[in-house]
Every structure is written in structure tokens, then in C-alpha cells.
Amino acid sequence: MSTTFIQCLYIVAFALFIYGLMGLTGPRTAVRGNMIAAAGMAVAVIATLLTPGLGNWWLILLGVAIGTVIGVPAARRVKMTAMPQMVALFNGVGGGAIALIAWVEFRSSSGFFDEPAYVAVASLFAAIIGSLSFWGSTVAFGKLQEILSSRPVTVGRLQQPLNLLVLLLAVACGVSIVVGARSEWLMVGLLVTSSVLGLLVVLPIGGADMPVVISLLNAATGLSAAAMGLALANTALIVAGMIVGASGSILTNLMAKAMNRSIPAIVAGGFGGGAVAGAVDAGDRSVRQTSAGDAAIQMAFARQVIIVPGYGLAVAQAQHQVRQLSSLLEDKGVSVYYAIHPVAGRMPGHMNVLLAEADVPYDRLKEMELINGEFARTDVTLVIGANDVTNPAARTDPTSPIYGMPILDVDESKSIIVLKRSMRPGFAGVDNELYYNPRTSMLFGDAKSSVSEITEELKAL
Structure with a gap:
């Protein structure tokens, strides 16, 4: 096979790589970008297989077959909560x-x-x-x-x-x-x-x-x-x-x-250990609990609501319920935005991928730098399992392990509702000062069930 022809195939493959990578800048084009990049890799593999002197075809075919049998089912069956593990493993x-x-x-x-x-x-x-x-x-x-x-x-x-x-x-x-x-x-x-x-x-x-x-x-x-x-x-x-x-x-x-x-x-190393099971010792501090009905009333009469997704959203697989909730609020004239912290979840872009799966409009997803100025003008902020990225101790407590880390300024909101299973801290193992804020109410339970209950209460209003 002509060396010139093989080099031309490589050039085509590289062009597809770069064009596909450009498509990953937004959820609307990400799937197409992945397919284009995959086509580029297929062209590159074909070019390599056409290289003169390449042998051991049976071993090559065996390797391709084993990789396909293992890789395709693994990628199709993986849950969103396990996506970071799969990325690390692959x-x-x-x-x-x-x-x-x-x-x-x-x-x-x-x-x-x-x-x-x-x-x-x-x-x-x-x-x-x-x-x-x-x-x-x-x-x-x-x-x-x-x-x-x-x-x-x-x-x-x-x-x-x-x-x-x-x-x-x-x-x-x-x-x-x-x-x-x-x-x-x-x-x-x-x-x-x-x-x-x-x-x-x-x-x-x-x-x-x-x-x-x-x-x-x-x-x-x-x-x-x-x-x-x-x-x-x-x-x-x-x-x-x-x-x-x-x-x-x-x-x-x-x-x-x-x-x-x-x-x-x-x-x-040496930072960010796992949390011990059970509730955190809060000393004399206490948290204020709320109900799905009260949360629904607060959001129904709000002008602006910001939803802060975290790993708890991925664990509960509540993205579709959250999308339904936000649509219902928008029908009532409430402005709804999603605050995305760069390290929310357990891999880069975890929350973006999760919300894109539920067809959340991309223009509603706001990065930390763009959304932080909005919290002071927000009537209700709904936090779903986002622990460390909303902890005010990063700004106020020099002794905290996360001190100095840029966070979402959730504590500046007029009212804060936090959906959590328990008072267990986040992946950094640090107690969240936000939970003891007088403007914060805790709604304990599975996030998927809690969001569904709030949605039903909204429909009844």
C-alpha cells in the first residue's frame, strides 16, 4: 500500500479528531463530536493496519474482538454515578x-x-x-x-x-x-x-x-x-x-x-478523606427541617430559583425529576438556573453530562463565575447533594482544609433548601457550615423522591 496514501488517511483522521473535539464544547453537539472523533480513530486504525509488513492478523482480530466484547457492554450499562470510575479505568x-x-x-x-x-x-x-x-x-x-x-x-x-x-x-x-x-x-x-x-x-x-x-x-x-x-x-x-x-x-x-x-x-496528597458513617457532631448547633409542601410554596412564589446539583443528584438519578420541577416552575413564571461548580461530582463535567441527559437547556447551566453574582438576588436556592462546593468555611474559616477554595455563594440567597439523606459530610470529610445557616432548611430523604414530592405539591397549588 502506498505510503503517501497511508499518510493521507492519517491526515483525514487527525482532522476528524480535532473537529470532533470542537463538538465537545456543548451538549447539543457532543454526541456528534464523539461520533466524528470515533470515525477518525477508525480511519487511523485502518491506516495502521495497511502499513506494509504488519503481521499477526489473528492476534489483531482477537484483540479487537476481546476489546469489543468487554468495552461495549461496559459503556452501555455503566450508571452515571459510576462514570468517573469507568473513565479512570479505561x-x-x-x-x-x-x-x-x-x-x-x-x-x-x-x-x-x-x-x-x-x-x-x-x-x-x-x-x-x-x-x-x-x-x-x-x-x-x-x-x-x-x-x-x-x-x-x-x-x-x-x-x-x-x-x-x-x-x-x-x-x-x-x-x-x-x-x-x-x-x-x-x-x-x-x-x-x-x-x-x-x-x-x-x-x-x-x-x-x-x-x-x-x-x-x-x-x-x-x-x-x-x-x-x-x-x-x-x-x-x-x-x-x-x-x-x-x-x-x-x-x-x-x-x-x-x-x-x-x-x-x-x-x-493528604487531603480529602472519606467521611465516617453517621451524623457529624454539631455541638450545640441545630438544623431547621422543612417539608416538601413548604418547599413548594417557597419556590412557587419566588421570582428566581437557582438549583445547585452535586454528587447526591447523580446517586439518586434525579436529573429527570429536577428537569420536570424546573419546567413546572417556569410555567408559573419563575426564572430557573443551574449553578455548576467545576469540581461538582467526581469527575470534570459530571453535572453537565448528567443534566444534558435530562435535556436541560444549555443556556440554563451557569458556571460559577457567572452565577455567583445572582445568589444575592435569588429568592430560593435548592441544593441537591452538593456539599464541599457550597461550604462557606472555604471563605470564612482559615483552619478549614478547604479554606481558599472558590465556592458557590449559596449562603447569600434569601432562602436555601438542602436535599440530603443525612448530615454526613461530603467527599472531603468536612462539615458544611451552610446547613446551620438561619436561612437554610433541610429536607432529608432520597433526592429523587424529595424532588418528586415537591413537584406534586407544586401541581396542587
């Missing part, structure tokens, strides 16, 4: 695949014998980052799935020196290979130490930082794929990897800023 699989490819290249070239130095360096870089991403993503999956504790798991002051030691061991194995050592045990040692490093880096990071960690590991996987593409002279891997690496890096930076946390501080 991302980790990509990193693991890159690490295995690097190992295969080491073996097939007899330790990179007679290969240019850049091939060895790029392959070993890909192996280190790919292994780290695979095992780090596995830990992230375990924490999000609650197989592992979301609390930081650390060895204290020895954590960072231990991380540095393991990193140096991995680099030492890589340097030995580059300068001419061809023992396969060195490559195995590199993969093992990189894997241990992935575990050591992510285990000390608490659950509250998992959205940033997922984005960071996604960027790392992209960079490892680009490096492996450089070593293999595979244009598709280089371009696709750089797109993933660049977009993931930008997103990671934005997420860190949204939490007022630096990326080095997040990697250092």
Missing part, C-alpha cells in the same frame, strides 16, 4: 497498553540494539509513564468505587522521599538500558518500579482530589502514547497522544484552580 488500560508495547519493542529489538537513542529514550519514557498511569488509575478506580478507602493512605514524612527513591530506581533502570545494557531484568525492573510509583503517588491522595487526579492521569497517558508513537514512527499515536496530553493538562490546571490547590500539593 484511561488506565490505555496507559497499561502503552507500557506493554514498550516492553514488546524492547524484546523485539534485543534491548534497542542498533536503534537510535531517541527510540530507546521515548520507549522507556512511555513505559514509565504508562505503568504509573495504569496503576495510579487503578487506585483511583478503587477509591471512587469504594473498594479502597477514600482516605489518604500514607507513610507520613517518609512518603515523598520514598516516592523519589522509587522514581530514581526506575530512571536508573532506563539509563542503564539506554547506555547499552540489554538484560530483560532491567526492563522488568523499570516496569515494576514504575508500577509501585503509581501506587505510591495516588494512594496518599484523598477522595476530594480524585477529579483532578483522573484528569492528570489522563494527560499522562496521552503523553506516554505520544512518546511511544515517536519511537514507533506512528503518526496516529503522536497526534492523538498530544491532543489527549495537551487537553488533559489544560483541564487539570483548570480543575486545580477551581479548588485553589496547586498540582504539586495535590500530588503530595
Whole structure:
């Protein structure tokens, strides 16, 4: 097959990647964008399969069949609450695949014998980052799935020196290979130490930082794929990897800023443990409870209502009921908006995806910077399971672990209604001062049932 024709196919694939990525800027075009990008990947795969000298067709077909059998049902059946775990797991699989490819290249070239130095360096870089991403993503999956504790798991002051030691061991194995050592045990040692490093880096990071960690590991996987593409002279891997690496890096930076946390501080770990079961000791403070009927009356006579979705909305799968509630309020002449915090939920864009599934108009979704000025003019704010991103302690309590984190200024609303199952704190394990605000009323119960009850009461008014 002509090399020129194959390169032309790659160019078509890259154009589809970029055009598809542009479609992800809004929910109305996101599905189409995903399909366009998927078509681009199909073209890239075809171009790769047309490369002269490619063999082992049965193994290739077997791999495609296994991936299809596992991937399609997993993606179709996953619940919205488990979407972050799936993203972490699929991302980790990509990193693991890159690490295995690097190992295969080491073996097939007899330790990179007679290969240019850049091939060895790029392959070993890909192996280190790919292994780290695979095992780090596995830990992230375990924490999000609650197989592992979301609390930081650390060895204290020895954590960072231990991380540095393991990193140096991995680099030492890589340097030995580059300068001419061809023992396969060195490559195995590199993969093992990189894997241990992935575990050591992510285990000390608490659950509250998992959205940033997922984005960071996604960027790392992209960079490892680009490096492996450089070593293999595979244009598709280089371009696709750089797109993933660049977009993931930008997103990671934005997420860190949204939490007022630096990326080095997040990697250092130790923040955002899981909450203990049961109610939080509130001392002499008490909360004011309300009913669905009272909540309905407040919202029916409001001029403006802001809905603040959080992970509790995803757990209850209440997005369709919330959409019905907002439609009913709008029919009564009430202006309804949704306040979206960048790190609400457990992955970037979690709430946007959830609400788009219920056909919530995109112009009703307002980012934190745009909506914060509206809370003081809002009659009722309905908070659905959003804990840490509404906690006034981030502004007022210098001793709080979340102090300095930009939050939604819900406490400035004239009236606040919070839907929660219990007084259990959020994923950061920090008690929410908002619940004890004199203007706050708590409606305890499953969010889906509570919203449905409020809707029925509204219909009766």
C-alpha cells in the first residue's frame, strides 16, 4: 500500500479528531463530536493496519474482538454515578497498553540494539509513564468505587522521599538500558518500579482530589502514547497522544484552580478523606427541617430559583425529576438556573453530562463565575447533594482544609433548601457550615423522591 496514501488517511483522521473535539464544547453537539472523533480513530486504525509488513492478523482480530466484547457492554450499562470510575479505568488500560508495547519493542529489538537513542529514550519514557498511569488509575478506580478507602493512605514524612527513591530506581533502570545494557531484568525492573510509583503517588491522595487526579492521569497517558508513537514512527499515536496530553493538562490546571490547590500539593496528597458513617457532631448547633409542601410554596412564589446539583443528584438519578420541577416552575413564571461548580461530582463535567441527559437547556447551566453574582438576588436556592462546593468555611474559616477554595455563594440567597439523606459530610470529610445557616432548611430523604414530592405539591397549588 502506498505510503503517501497511508499518510493521507492519517491526515483525514487527525482532522476528524480535532473537529470532533470542537463538538465537545456543548451538549447539543457532543454526541456528534464523539461520533466524528470515533470515525477518525477508525480511519487511523485502518491506516495502521495497511502499513506494509504488519503481521499477526489473528492476534489483531482477537484483540479487537476481546476489546469489543468487554468495552461495549461496559459503556452501555455503566450508571452515571459510576462514570468517573469507568473513565479512570479505561484511561488506565490505555496507559497499561502503552507500557506493554514498550516492553514488546524492547524484546523485539534485543534491548534497542542498533536503534537510535531517541527510540530507546521515548520507549522507556512511555513505559514509565504508562505503568504509573495504569496503576495510579487503578487506585483511583478503587477509591471512587469504594473498594479502597477514600482516605489518604500514607507513610507520613517518609512518603515523598520514598516516592523519589522509587522514581530514581526506575530512571536508573532506563539509563542503564539506554547506555547499552540489554538484560530483560532491567526492563522488568523499570516496569515494576514504575508500577509501585503509581501506587505510591495516588494512594496518599484523598477522595476530594480524585477529579483532578483522573484528569492528570489522563494527560499522562496521552503523553506516554505520544512518546511511544515517536519511537514507533506512528503518526496516529503522536497526534492523538498530544491532543489527549495537551487537553488533559489544560483541564487539570483548570480543575486545580477551581479548588485553589496547586498540582504539586495535590500530588503530595493528604487531603480529602472519606467521611465516617453517621451524623457529624454539631455541638450545640441545630438544623431547621422543612417539608416538601413548604418547599413548594417557597419556590412557587419566588421570582428566581437557582438549583445547585452535586454528587447526591447523580446517586439518586434525579436529573429527570429536577428537569420536570424546573419546567413546572417556569410555567408559573419563575426564572430557573443551574449553578455548576467545576469540581461538582467526581469527575470534570459530571453535572453537565448528567443534566444534558435530562435535556436541560444549555443556556440554563451557569458556571460559577457567572452565577455567583445572582445568589444575592435569588429568592430560593435548592441544593441537591452538593456539599464541599457550597461550604462557606472555604471563605470564612482559615483552619478549614478547604479554606481558599472558590465556592458557590449559596449562603447569600434569601432562602436555601438542602436535599440530603443525612448530615454526613461530603467527599472531603468536612462539615458544611451552610446547613446551620438561619436561612437554610433541610429536607432529608432520597433526592429523587424529595424532588418528586415537591413537584406534586407544586401541581396542587
